[in-house]
Amino acid sequence: MxxxxxxxxxxxxxxxxxxxxxxxxxxxxxxxxxxxxxxxxxxxxxxxxxxxxxxxxxxxxxxxxxxxxxxxxxxxxxxxxxxxxxxxxxxxxxxxxxxxxxxxxxxxxxxxxxxMIDAVIAFIRENLPEARTIGVLSTKGTFATGLYQDALSGAGFVPLFPDEAGRERVQQAISNTEYGIKAQSNPVRPEARAALLGEAEALTAKGADAVILGCTEIPLALTEPDLHGVPLLDATKxxxxxxxxxxxxxxxxxxx
Missing domain, CATH: 3.40.50.1860 (Rossmann fold)
Structure with missing residues (x-):
């Protein structure tokens, strides 16, 4: 035993x-x-x-x-x-x-x-040593408190977020009571996935070397490991x- x-x-x-x-x-x-x-x-x-x-x-x-x-x-x-x-x-x-x-x-x-945040920073340092600009998809609360901004900047990375309208689209994809992931997780509604995918692609187009899926609902919608070769970092994993x-x-x- x-x-x-x-x-x-x-x-x-x-x-x-x-x-x-x-x-x-x-x-x-x-x-x-x-x-x-x-x-x-x-x-x-x-x-x-x-x-x-x-x-x-x-x-x-x-x-x-x-x-x-x-x-x-x-x-x-x-x-x-x-x-x-x-x-x-x-x-x-x-x-x-x-x-x-x-x-x-x-x-x-x-x-x-x-x-969790410390673990993500350690993961990037170990697995993506050449990365410098790190995109982040997160809730508006996470953005407002500077959680990832402080952690990434303190570790020598450049944080990159969607603009204000993009942050609102991410928030709605998570918390909208009709189509958000918190309301409909299994399966995720197409509207939520489309909004998150669009913002992730926008970050890669702006030069992100990797994108942190910085809300634990987001990996339920974006399950692919990368976008156009840019890693999507599943904070839950x-x-x-x-x-x-x-x-x-x-x-x-x-x-x-």
């Missing part, structure tokens, strides 16, 4: 299909020949408890979703999660995530939090690999 060595914790519900997508990618990136070879994963998908991250960051509500995220991460740690990831780029804004991680470290100092590396490095599949 195997000794209990903990589990990877996936904080779902931000949105729900993003949590499922992260779990699938953890399984896909694990070296396994049978059921028993797969890593233990705990997912808590408690969407109703976590308010919209973009609304908070844009000042439309005073309720900080970091408190709910922190409470759920603590519950996952109590359930046995020793390495925890949150499949939501926007939630990694310091205004949200600093609160959540502080709650986790106070209540469960043995649990390790894997930071990057996080999956970083979680495996932190939890059981010998079980990580080779390659990216």
């Amino acid at each position: 195997k000794t209990d060595t903990g589990a990877i914790g996936v904080l779902g519900g931000v949105g729900p299909y993003a949590g499922l997508d992260l779990m699938r990618k953890i399984f896909d990136q694990t070296r396994a020949n049978c059921d028993q070879d797969h890593l233990s994963v705990i997912q808590f998908s408690l969407s109703e408890h976590i308010i919209d991250r973009t609304r908070f960051l844009l000042g439309e509500t005073d309720e900080n979703p970091g408190e709910a995220i922190g409470e759920i991460m603590v519950r996952m740690a109590e359930a046995g999660a020793t390495v925890i990831g949150v499949p939501c780029n926007t939630a990694h804004s310091p205004r949200i995530m600093d609160k959540a991680v502080a709650m986790l470290h106070e209540a469960a100092p043995q649990a390790r939090f894997v930071h 990057v996080l999956a690999r970083a979680l495996i590396l932190a939890f059981a490095p010998d079980r990580l599949k080779q390659g990216s």
Whole structure:
């Protein structure tokens, strides 16, 4: 019988299909020949408890979703999660995530939090050493807080985003209540994919060496690995690999 060595914790519900997508990618990136070879994963998908991250960051509500995220991460740690990831780029804004991680470290100092944005930057440095200009598709909340701008600039890259109208098209592709991915994830509506594809192609035309799919709903729509030879970087897949590396490095599949 195997000794209990903990589990990877996936904080779902931000949105729900993003949590499922992260779990699938953890399984896909694990070296396994049978059921028993797969890593233990705990997912808590408690969407109703976590308010919209973009609304908070844009000042439309005073309720900080970091408190709910922190409470759920603590519950996952109590359930046995020793390495925890949150499949939501926007939630990694310091205004949200600093609160959540502080709650986790106070209540469960043995649990390790894997930071999605840091993992993406490390992935680019390792796998795309010649890249300089990095395009980003994200929510308006992520853009407004400068999350990727700061991370990319601090690492020596030049961040490139859609213009204001383009950012609105990306946001609508994610959150529109009629055709957005949060409302219709399986399958993604053609309108949402077309909007995201158009903005990604615009970034490649402006000279992006790679494009980060910087909202965990976007890889559900843009599943191709590249556009005209320009890599599309799936932040969810990057996080999956970083979680495996932190939890059981010998079980990580080779390659990216």
